[in-house]
Amino acid sequence: MTKLQQAILEILKNSKDHFTAEDVFWALKPQFPKLALGTVYRNLNYFSDQKMIRRVYRADAPDFYEWNTKPHDHAVCIKCGVTSDLFVPDLKDFLKSQILCDIVSFDLNISYICPECSGKNFETEEE
Amino acid sequence: MTKLQQAILEILKNSKDHFTAEDVFWALKPQFPKLALGTVYRNLNYFSDQKMIRRVYRADAPDFYEWNTKPHDHAVCIKCGVTSDLFVPDLKDFLKSQILCDIVSFDLNISYICPECSGKNFETEEE
DNA sequence: TTCACTGCAAAAAGTTTGCACTGAG
DNA sequence: CTCAGTGCAAACTTTTTGCAGTGAA
Secondary structure, three states: OOHHHHHHHHHHHOOOOOEEHHHHHHHHOOOOOOOOHHHHHHHHHHHHHOOOOEEEOOOOOOOEEEOOOOOOEEEEEOOOOOEEEEOOOOHHHHHHHHHOOOEEEEEEEEEEOOHHHHOOOOOOOOO | OOHHHHHHHHHHHOOOOOEEHHHHHHHHOOOOOOOOHHHHHHHHHHHHHOOOOEEEOOOOOOOEEEOOOOOOEEEEEOOOOOEEEEOOOOHHHHHHHHHOOOEEEEEEEEEEOOHHHHOOOOOOOOO
8 A cells, every 4th residue: 555545545534524536636736746636536446446435426526435435325505515424214124115126225315404504403313 | 499309309208218318319310310419418408407308417327318307216227227217205204304404305316126127026106 | 676556648428518500480 | 681599529527548657665
């Protein structure tokens, strides 16, 4: 494991944020001035292939990568734009009960108004 | 509404399939030999802006367009690759009850083994 | 010396856009 | 004559890849 690879993993490990390849690239650029974006992609994809991190495919925005590899969903606040991890308990069982099929996996993305932006004090189940 | 625009809508209207812009392009090419892919995109996007059809953004595959504008989800069979419309009853209420937040919208995509491929006779709630 | 890792640049894939043209009204 | 709709080609965004160089063991 090279210094660069360690540094890439450290960035993800030390934050609950969701990083695009470019985020990681710019975060490391001061420390690795010759760093290339392609190299960042290559390493991030290698790590996610190894299940060390999770890659989240997105449709109309760059994919992001996160440290949290446990199953969870994502919620994007339509006010502040922040993406949060979100775990919906019993969702798989609920889906199975409703559609009566063998579910292999599923991907849920929620648009919502986060507690901070709603001004109210809702609690979210987070993981 | 031009002949081309009518023809594009007809293709979506007459099928429950999910069409990429290229699907539509090739379906119309015989009838409109000079047709350009960009024009197909422009019209499909115009129609979806007008809520006449629905555009479904996809992460690692071309977006598709469908006639069904009613809220529903999608399930992709991992065996045969077919995408089906799927309506999960009461899902929004279930999500609200679990995460206690104001949900604006959500997007659910399921990977599963469809009834035909599983060899069993499961019934799916479809819309 | 070796070879995994890297930088660089080009390519790939999907989609959008600028511009000139054309044809129906 | 006008101008909405079109074809064409180039641009754009995100991501991947081929290739040559390089640096640690």
